[in-house]
Amino acid sequence: MLSSKMEKALNDQVNAELFSAYLYLAMVAYFEDQNLSGFAQWMTAQSQEENFHAMKFFSYIHERGGRVTLESIEKPQFTWASPLAALEAALAHEQYISKRINDLVDLAIDEKDHATNSFLRWFVDEQVEEEDHVGGIVQKLHMIGTEGGGLFMMDRDLGTRVFTPPVNA
Numbered sequence: 001m002l003s004s005k006m007e008k009a010l011n012d013q014v015n016a017e018l019f020s021a022y023l024y025l026a027m028v029a030y031f032e033d034q035n036l037s038g039f040a041q042w043m044t045a046q047s048q049e050e051n052f053h054a055m056k057f058f059s060y061i062h063e064r065g066g067r068v069t070l071e072s073i074e075k076p077q078f079t080w081a082s083p084l085a086a087l088e089a090a091l092a093h094e095q096y097i098s099k100r101i102n103d104l105v106d107l108a109i110d111e112k113d114h115a116t117n118s119f120l121r122w123f124v125d126e127q128v129e130e131e132d133h134v135g136g137i138v139q140k141l142h143m144i145g146t147e148g149g150g151l152f153m154m155d156r157d158l159g160t161r162v163f164t165p166p167v168n169a
């Protein structure tokens with residue numbers, strides 16, 4: 001059984017993951033508007049992945065006998081100064097989500113809630129990947145610049161991403 005404090009913290013994370021999906025959907029719209037369909041495809045997959053994360057928390061709350069409560073999802077920013085600025089914002093957001101996951105782990109340890117601590121381990125590893133993937137794109141954009149042929153090639157590369165739910169999750 002979850003403590004009421006843990007139940008609230010996990011519900012807040014459902015909201016944070018749904019906000020992540022919403023923020024990345026706003027980036028899809030921005031990239032489509034910039035005629036960068038590959039960037040838009042990459043962010044579509046990213047948004048779908050965030051919905052998957054939200055549902056993982058949603059299911060876990062129920063598995064532990066808790067009650068899911070859905071709150072309003074904050075309106076996301078919807079325009080950026082450049083594709084690089086949008087990706088930098090995505091990286092900053094992932095760093096924020098990593099901190100939230102770490103705070104949840106701290107709470108699970110404080111409460112001696114071993115089941116939740118074990119459940120969160122998947123997210124700790126996932127956040128390492130998330131920061132690495134987005135950070136890698138930011139680094140490449142810094143190298144190639146955000147104009148001309150480099151941006152075109154990057155758009156083509158990013159357009160190959162498809163989200164498939166991980167089998168070990």
Ligand code: FEO
Pocket residue numbers: 017020049050053094097130
């Ligand atoms: Fe659900 Fe990108 O963290």
